[in-house]
Amino acid sequence: MKTRLAKISLFILTGIIITACDAVKRVPKDRRLLTQNEIIVNGKKEKNEEVGEQLYQKPNSSILGYRLRLNLYNMANPNPDSSYKARYIKNPAKYKRKAKWLSKKQVDRLGKSFYYYGWHNFLKKSGEAPVMVDEKSTKKSAARLKSYYFNKGFFDVKSDYKIDSVGHKRAQITYNITTGQPYVIDTISREILTPALDSLYETTASKSLIKSGNVFKSVDFDLERSRITNNFRNRGVFHFQPTYIRYKVDSLGATKKANVKMLIGDHSYRENDTTKTQPFKIYRISRVNVYSSGPHEKPDSKKTDSVFYNNVWLYSTGKLRYKPKAITDALIVLQDSLFADYKTRLTSRYLSNLRVFNYPTIQYTEDSTGTGLITNIYLSSRPKYSFGAGIDFTHSNIQDFGISGNTSVSIRNVFNGAETLEMSLRGNIGSSKDFANPDNSFFNVLEYGGDIKLSFPRIFPIRIDKIIPKTMIPSTSISAGFAKQENIGLDKENFTAAMTYNWTPKRFRSARLDLFNVQYVNNVNTGNYFNVYQSSYDVLNNIAQNYPVSPDYLDDDGNLTIAQGGANDFITDVESGALVVSPDDFKTVTNIEERRERLTENNLIFASSFSYSKTTKADLSDDTFHIFRAKVESAGNALSILARISKELDNQGKNNTILGVAYSQYIKTEFEFIKHFDMGVKKVLALRAFGGIAVPYGNSNSVPFSRSYFAGGSNDNRAWQSYGLGPGSSRTIYDFNEANMKLAFSAEYRFNVFGSFNSAFFVDAGNIWNVLDNITDERATFDGIQSLNDIAVGSGIGLRYDFNFFVVRFDIGFKTYNPADEKKRWFHDYNFANSVLNIGINYPF
Template sequence: MRMGFCSKNNMAKLSLLSLLAIVLLSCNSLKKVEDDEYLVIKNTIYADSIKVNNEELQSLIYQKPNSTVLGYPLRLNLYNLAKENPDSSFNAWLYKKENRKNRLTKLLSAKQVNRLGESFAVKGLSNWLKDIGEAPTVLDTTRTRLSLARLSAFYQGMGYFTNNTTYEIDTTKQNKKAKINYHIKLGDPYMIDSLGNNILSTAIDSLYFLNSANSLVKEGQQFNLSNFNKERERLTGIFRNNGIRNFQESSITFDILRDTTKSADDQKMNITLNIGDLKTRGENEVTTSAYKVEKINKINIYTDYLSTHINDSIYTIDYRNYTIHYSKNFDIKPKTLANAIFFKKDSIYRDVDKIRTSRQLNALNIFKYPNIIFEADSTSNNVNTNIYLAPKSKYSLGTNFEVSRSNLRRLGVGIGTTLLIRNIFKGAENLSISADGAYGLLSNNTFEANYFSEFGGDITLDFPRIWFPFINTSRIIPNYTLPKTRVAIGTSFQNNIGLDKQTFNTVLGYNWVPSDFVNHNVELLNIQFVRNVNSNRFFNVYNNTYERLDDIADNYENEPSLSEFFESNTDATNPKLIIPVGTTGFIDAIQNRTISSTTEDFNNVVLIEERRKRLTENNLIFTTNYTFNKTNRTGIIDNTFYQFRWKIESAGNLLSAFSSVVPFNKNDQEQLLVFGVPFSQYIKNEFEYVKYWDLSRSNVLAARVFLGIAIPYGNSDNIPFVRSYFAGGSNDNRAWFPYSLGPGSVSAVNDFNEANLKIAANLEYRFPIVGDIKGAIFADVGNIWNVLDNVEDSAATFDSIDSLKDIALGTGLGLRYDFTYFLFRLDLGFKTYNPAEIQSERWFRDYNFANSVLQIGINYPF
């Protein structure tokens, strides 16, 4: 019956998709291309008869083919659906029949008839289709010649000054489509024969020769205009970081002399570097003055620049050659300001000091914006520095509200609030106090009550330095790396959610950022205590595990000694184990051999009991971890970059070492106890690499690889549930729901499947569709396994390289809408290769809409 239902359902969906495909394919992309016109469908560039696939070159062509979605010109066909002149079409329809307008006027009124002509259905729809669509790219040979000139100029910038360009258009009258081929005959490039200089400023002259060895323009090099631009940027940076505060990049020019009378085999050029004086534009004239090396003289810091207090309420203090002006309205420790400012009296001016100062002052999160102004002394080479600061409000209150729904929660409402107190101890310390709660209705009758609740709170203190007793960390981690120490403590309480966990956690962590591309994070102490309040609910919550146990108990329901463990008012043919008395009693009877059982049943009951104990025991996790992040992304619009993350975490070692000094109590399993709870001990290592490729015209290929492993030892033979890995979900393998994949080839026997080894990789092609709507095609591979822990099931463990055959493959389609500040995502995943099936039926067995998985997410998965 199920197969028949699925077949009919699939046939209906297939018919719908077929109809949609027919509609799309029936659109005529040439509808608005006149008989004497051609639609440009392809541009090809050849340099010396070699095809060039270069996005920068393609961007120089004026007439680009219409965009496509997976090869289909969707925006063009949407544009073609719009009426060219909807007003004329409406009037033609209105007056086509003699009495039509009169009848409509009597029925609606003359005013409403006119409004009908301006309505969305008549006019607005066509305008909307034109806005989201794309007009056909019709061949224009004038623009083709302009494109050719651009291509020629591009190669001239690379030294091919004698290049010749032509184009040819491949057209056919039948389909009115054109392919344009651009041909560039490069010739021989010009080479730099000699490199001279003409530097007017003696201060710059010495700086230039000290750094000339690293010049990007060298003798014997092929001429390339981009190298000259990069050299100007390099020299400007050197000069401005060596005292030439007001150096202008426009002062650097190059004289390029090429001898056009020489033979083609002797295409050489002579280059002269010119660095002129400082030019200042006045009202009526331009004046020049020599560049000079400036030194920092007096440094003034105004901490309450926007204060409305009168002048006599401003106080002054000198600290480390800084003059600090402050008011009673805002007070901050001088040392905090000194650590955030990198200008030093009597040192030469450096641009990098200005950048680092602005960056650090912003990172303190107590000032609105820093304003740094320099005043040059006309009689000397000194410059005074004035730093104006406007403090932010001391108190800031934020709230958030959310509505949620899931397979466990019919409806949930959550609210949270955060109070931020800035500069609480006058050293730029920021205290954050947050509280949040959620309340709602459950989707099932797992518990007697039909509601759930959850609430918690956190207190976090951030201060702008690395705090470590008895060590001056600024020598190891400089202040310009934005050092920060964070101390946090928090708790949360659940009611009618799983086993009703109570969680207490505290963190002492450090973070510093040496550059815009590297980030270091250390959590010296991360302590988490998890208490399961209602562990006797285990079989109510983990229904799959209960069903497995109850199926085993069916084989022993006629045992007289077990009768009290089964419900008396249930169906006599299939009595159910009572929770928790019956489940506990049956497990004890099997494990203690009170009744005889098969070896298979005994082993399965032992496995179930081991999992129950593991998931219901309280956890004390005492860890230290380090995370390294690196990227070369230059901004949010950069789509050609990589990201690398490495994290290593160690748990329990400090407590284990302490136990050798102070004896700890032990439980029956010889585990060391802290406050009556066995602490976890493991080592965990994670690697993640993300790479983006910009394929042109907002088409992006993104890939991710992840490897994580956590190995228990010493005081533990498994990993705590909250620190283990799972597979599936909107940011992982999207063809499976969270916790439903693995481990290994196990067929999701538990409600929440997790393990301590994870391998995953994702590949996603992203493309624009219409406006802010974007699409994606993706493939996700990966799985989880148990390794080096107490799980012995061969189907769930990673034993050798052969275990990689159990890697799952999910493929699918995605639809996204970009709201600018966030992106809403829908992904439909299909199980392409399912390791939970038998070997011969793993490929495409559940590859259909009936077994597809719809994932909802916010922002991109990676």
Template sequence: MKGVLGLMCNKAKVGLLLLMLSMVGCNTLKKVEDDEFLLTKNTLYADDKKVKNDDIESLIAQKPNSSLLGYPLRLNLYNLAKENPDSSFQNWLHRKEKREKRLNKLLSQKQVNRLKESFVVKGASDFFKRIGEAPVVIDTSLTQKSVDRLKGYYNSKGYFNNSGTYTIAPAKRKKRAEIDYKISLGKPFLIDTIQKNISSPELDSIYIHTKDQSLVKNGDQFDLANFNRERERLTSLFRNSGVYNFQESSINYDIQRDTSQVANDQLMDVQLNIQNPRTANDSTATDNEYRVHRLKKINIYADYLFGSDSDSLKSLDYENYTIFYYNKLKYKPKALTDAIFFEKDSVYRDLDRIRTYRQITNLNTFKYPNIEFIPDTTRAQLISNIYLAPRQKYSLNLDFDVTHSNIQEVGTAFSATVITRNVFGGAETLNISARGSIGLLSDRNPSLSNEAFTSELGGDINITFPRIWLPFNTEKIIPYYMLPQSRFLIGTNFQKNIGLDKQSFNSVLSYNWSPSISLKHNIELLNVEFVRNVNPDNFYNVYQNTFSNLDEIADQFENDPQYASFFNTPDNAADPIQLNIPSGANNFAQAVLNNEIPVTPEERSEVNSIEERRQRLTENNLIFASNYTFTKNNKLNINDNDFYQFRVKLESAGNLLSLLEDVVPYNKNDNDQLLVFGVPFSQYFKTELDFVKHWEVSDSKVLAFRSFFGLAVPYGNSESIPFVRSYFAGGSNDNRAWNAYELGPGSTQNVNDFNEANLKIALNVEYRFPIAGDVKGAFFADAGNIWNVFDNEDNPDAIFSGFDSLGDIALGTGLGLRYDFTYFVFRLDVGFKTYNPALEQSKRWFSGYNLSDAVFNIGINYPF
């Protein structure tokens, strides 16, 4: 009987599935007429060879409807919309004789008229049309247009005698068809000789010196793209060689052969023409010749206001520049002239103009500048007027956020920043910021906190100089066009009822510069941070997993009278007996390590590990570091989906303090560590490599990849890395199948509440695709882990011991939904533990691959 019922259920499921598929199929063709074909596929052939090239395929005017995993989601959403919702509503309203009268009596006639504009009647259809996609029905006029585009493309590649056709092939499924485009190329034309006809002698002289750099060369196949790039190269060359007014339209090429005639050699002669500038009165070349101009005078108008009276301006001559200003000059002359890359009597260069725009904008003191050039055509000289409109001297920024985390049930954060520009007259920018937050603890356990709220208060003073602030001149090494900046920051932060109630003080002196748009260097000469744990006795309340491990070892001694002082006396007999916090736990651990309590070697080793961790996380830290970061990013703009980014960082801490030991003798603690202000300073070397690459697979579909490697090695005065400089794994921007601090180290399984280590490897890959409108989706795979290496960790499961330890790399996979708000992206990712190295070998794969074990991550913008 059960078998019969099971068979009937299976048949019912199959029938339901077939019914759903049938409904989907009908919905797909809902708005395709009987004499029309839904386009399902385009195939392009060039000389019978299939072409797979996104740039060429983009020339095809009609493309099949987009799909999600093979399902035309946007098409079916569009089909849910009614074609004429107004007519449908009127038909429904008058279908029954008294319906309109009853509705008018119930709602009023005015409200009934509004019903047809409501979301239910019309708004829903408009919504589905907006996020959906109309069916792509084959239109032969657009198909022929595609053929003409393809012929034009191959014509631009030298196949001047190509021909094209198309074939519409009905598919096996009804009202569907594919289109095959076939282009017969023929033999391409080659460039034989290149002649020149340059009207201006000065341009001719400039061209001759760079002729070997031409992108149009003898023997090359004709390619219109190379001719366009050569026009751009020549335009840039001339405008950077003094010809300030050169126009790209002055350059054209003549092909000196009838390309419609097929010949055996298929060779062509090309003539480069560079004409004189045109005027409004004469559309042809005039007697005016392009000439090399030099800068006769450079005027800088500080505090410029549009429409103001220039007669009341005062002037100041400074290093071949003339500065005009009102009443009193608010800026140091050198601060203004250092931002100008034009020099008197020098040849005009367009590059100098671009650099001047960038540097003035980078000062953050002026609005986007206006640069004017007044020519003296008789002497080929220029007068440059640079108008600088100041920004407001003071501005205020306010931010307010609502947050949620595993520590806080709900929290509010606020910040305020006062910006003061041109503080000392040298275009310096001073930022004074204050921030604070208050939150409700998610765990109200009285032993964890005396209060139910967390609080944080901090502030920074940050001043930026538009130059390298050093006692010696660095202009020859780092010229001003590299946008050099020096930054000095001092700040503090106070936390209450978060962790051990930390207080931190930090100070940074850094320099950065950008040789080009894609390159950036940053040196933090001094990065000093002091971290003080206000409430170290709260360690076992905060790190409760660590306490549970210690208390489990102590359970065997809880009924022994000689150890009674280590344990509490519960008020309720049903409550468990536990170690007192902090004295009982600390004294028990110390007694075990002093061999005063008999435990197994394994238990003693675990107690030793717990005690070392307690000391490391409760000790105060003094970090006196320097670091260098190099970043290269070839992303052109926000819409560029095909780019890479590379970052390398080197950091060293404690070396300067260690070298000063012979000059200023330090005190030492019981562990023979050198102390500064009573605190052992950290000493380590740290390196990080981060590489990100994006590939645009097709229109709006992106494959993103990231790899990260980080290693911090303690030495000298340290046996481990400070917690604030160590690595963790998991979280919304890392391995999304684990929560932050949950993964690792190595194959250990959540031994600690906050797992961290000094070696990290992370690999991430994500496929991003559009779903409907601003809603996008992603599939991702995150791999990586953290390990201990070269420090005082003695748990072999947590230590990276060689290539065998790569077997501890965890793998998480999942999917995500994103909503694009243009300025930022809201992200929801669901991660599943695909390979968990913390489990037994036989249970590592897919044991956590279910919804109950899934990790949900909410984030802003893409993780990489």
């Protein structure tokens, strides 16, 4: 029965697809569907997408040659509402019968239901109407192609087109372009009427983008206008605009050369009904006024208080709420300085970065001298207090059901110096059938914590303006936090504290210095280790079945007990020699015990780090850019000095301690490079490379779990689950695999399917290894260039939906090369049964 139903469903689906695949279904008899555009330039087919973008008409979009959106559109009823009405006009008896049990109003409203109307409307919106050949648009496209090459310096370019029929109601268009030889720039001259501007131009004339011998390109002239305008407006020329720059071009047809003359006239302005001109002036800032208003006051409200501080007039309604220095320190626009656009931008950024004002308004007016500018800065205060709260319902591999909540409060301008104090509390209660539940309560999992953070809009507590000037918009944050788990894993208590400096050395660059970042992890319930790391327990228990283990170590089913300590006692007997096992089993047991000791010991990490990042991404629409990130972190050095001068060194074991806890000592460095290429028509090629290593030394022979690396997951190698890959080629027995070295590489080709739906093909490669630590397993360690054979490769496809403010992502990864597979590494598990589905928010890189 099921087989017959499947065949019937397949038959119906095939019929629907065949019907929809009639591409010209909605094309009128006297029209033709545009199937292809072909651009021939000087006898050769042009494949440059930038040239193709000049055309007004393009064929319907396709995926691997299949016009999905066109076929979706063809499946829709063009007029579902009219069809519904006609159905009952032709059969009034049917309408009458239906109205008896639904009412006439409900029958009429059925025409707007999803079944009759909504489904077809969805298909039309998701689909794409057939693109039909239009002679008028074709002529415009040919003219646009001609203009495109003309702007590239081909002044003698010619263009025409030909429309060919390629089947029933189908046609293609061929555009023929003959460019001729490009014109090159011969002589360059200039005429700048204002002498002061001519002098300013001369200082940067060598940076001109228009040079003798270059091919004439309109884009170079546009960029040169922008360069000159920025130069002038950043050096005091307040009234200058790009429209003042004109070019006179004389082409010499026989020689294919063009003489260029740049013309910059005087400043023109209107006085009453008359347009006048005068030489441009170079302006200085003669006065700076700052007007501040409260969160519920209008910016133009009457100001009743004023303060003069550091050559700045500050006005407010009532007493000024801020220390004058807090505001004046944020101003890059200063009295007696030259007017400059970049100073305006930096001032706006700095004031916004204070987080106590809404985005400021900065205006300039001429003073009575005619050569000075009065700067008026309008600040609107944000509310002093702001509150936030949230609640989530969760499901994870730890808990079957959970409710998490958080609440926060922000207090702005705490000490009247634009400081911000943030406090937050968070909690989670959950239910898990895997954890102990002696009281038989539904909620048997608990996690809670709190954080406090104080931010300063400057370097605190010392001033280092000569090293990090205020133009770099520096800030300082001091934070502390606490979190505790109950009946989760080892029931950790986590204490954190940090002091961080942030600044922007240049535009699109950022730097961060963690002067200190302290973390203390206290494992409260270490006896629960083998309940958490079940894979390690299973291996240990299987080994125990092969030897005469003490009955006291076993439960009624003959398995090692956990709560009663049977598993730990078995390990003690093996390591002490009280129970003799095979060499392989002995090595496995000792490895399990070494890992247990490392993951159950309390950690004290006192680290300092420096991070630097650079991006060329100009805005959200920029799809061709790169990002570089680097970080170096050092931990334990300060505590090492403290331990040496303290009495705690006396009578210690193999590790030095602070307050009874062995501190971690390591150095860690990371590098990441991301490159995006705009492939045109909503297509992007994204590449990523990452490398990181953490080397323990001194007081440590391994890196803390929280500072180690893992592989796999939705933002890494998507063919493996998080913590499921590596280390190296080892087929590890552990639940959470980690190591202290990592390499990761990814390539992703992203493209639009239709509307807000996007897709991607991706390849991920990488792995983790142990290096320079206490791990000796050859399969898990990095021993040189030959270890690169252990790089795992995953590939797959993804589907994404863009909500504009975030993207929901579904990626399915297949194991393409598995270094842990001893039989066949390539494509052995390349199937859906062994694939991994990843769900994520936003793009992986």
